[in-house]
Amino acid sequence: MDYLKQLQQVSQPYQEIINLQIQLAEIQRCCQELAAGQLLSRPLPLLQLTEDDWWAFLTIADRQGIAPAQAQRDYRQLQHLLRNFRKYLQYHDGQWTLISQQALRVWTKYWPFRRYLELMAGDGRLARGLAARGQAVIATDSLAWQSENETGRQQFFPVRQLGAREAVQKIGPQVDAIILAWSPNNDPLDWFLWQQIAQLPNHPDLIVIGEKFGVTNSELFWRTVPAQFAAPLVKLRRFLPATIDGVQESVYLYRSTAKGGWNK
Secondary structure (H helix, E strand, O other): OOHHHHHHHHHHHHOOOHHHHHHHHHHHHHHHHHHOOOOEOOOOOOOOOOHHHHHHHHHHHHHHOOOHHHHHHHHHHHHHHHHOHHHHHHHHHOOOOOOEHHHHHHHHHHOOOOEEEEEOOOOOHHHHHHHOOOOEEEEEEOOHHHHOOOOOOOOOOOEEEOOHHHHHHHHHHHOOEEEEEOOOOOOOHHHHHHHHHHOOOOOOEEEEEEOOOOOOOOHHHHHHOOOEOOHHHHHHHHHOOOOOOOOOOEEEEEOOOOOOOOOO
16 A cells, blocks of 8 residues: 555544654645755755643554554554655655755855866756755766666756766866765765765865664764864754654755865
C-alpha cells in the first residue's frame, strides 16, 4: 500500500489525538511543497508519538470497541511510519536533504551574491532555492540514476549532465563555492573531490550537507578534512529538520585557503 494511504488508514480512528494530527498536517504540507519543486518552507518537526499518545490510543480504542492488541499494533505501525518519512521522500520524490527555505534565507543573508556549483544536484531543488534568492548557481549531475529509477526525473532547475569530478574541473574555477549535498555513504569520492577542489586557483569553498559519521559521505573524508567554524552556520543549522529518524543532518564548511568571506 502507498505510504500516505497507509498513514491515513491507520490513523483514521485516532483523529482526535492533537499531536498526531499536527504531525500528519506537517507531512501533508511537506509533500505538497516538494511536489511543487520547492524545498520545505520550514523545518519538519520531530515526528514521533509519545507516551501520552499511547494512553490516548487505549482510551479511544476502549470507546470505539477496538481491541487493545489492535490499538497497540496501530500505535507501533504509526510510530514506524512517522520515523521513516524521510525514506519515503527519498524514494518517492528523490529528495534527500531536508534543508529548508528558512535555512536558505539565513544562508543568503550572510553570503549574498555568490557563484555556486552544485555537484550531484539531482532534480535541482536546492539550486532552484538558492537561485530564487539571487544566487548564481550551476547545477550538475551525472544523471546515471535516471536509467534505474524514474523518481526525480522531473527537473525543477536546469541541470547539466556532468559527473562530479568533471564538473569541478570544468566549472570549479568559475565559482566562489561548491555544494555537495548527501554524498553517497562510504564512497571516498568526496575525499577525491576535496583534493581536486583544493588545487583550484580560485580556492572555492566546499559546503557539505549531510550527517557526519552517519548516512552520508565517507569516513575518510570526515576523519581527514577539517571543517571550518563560521558563526552564520550556527544560525543556519537551527532551520534544519528535527531528528525524525535518527539522522542528524547538518551543514559544514571546508576551505582550502585562509582567505575568503565565509567567516566575515
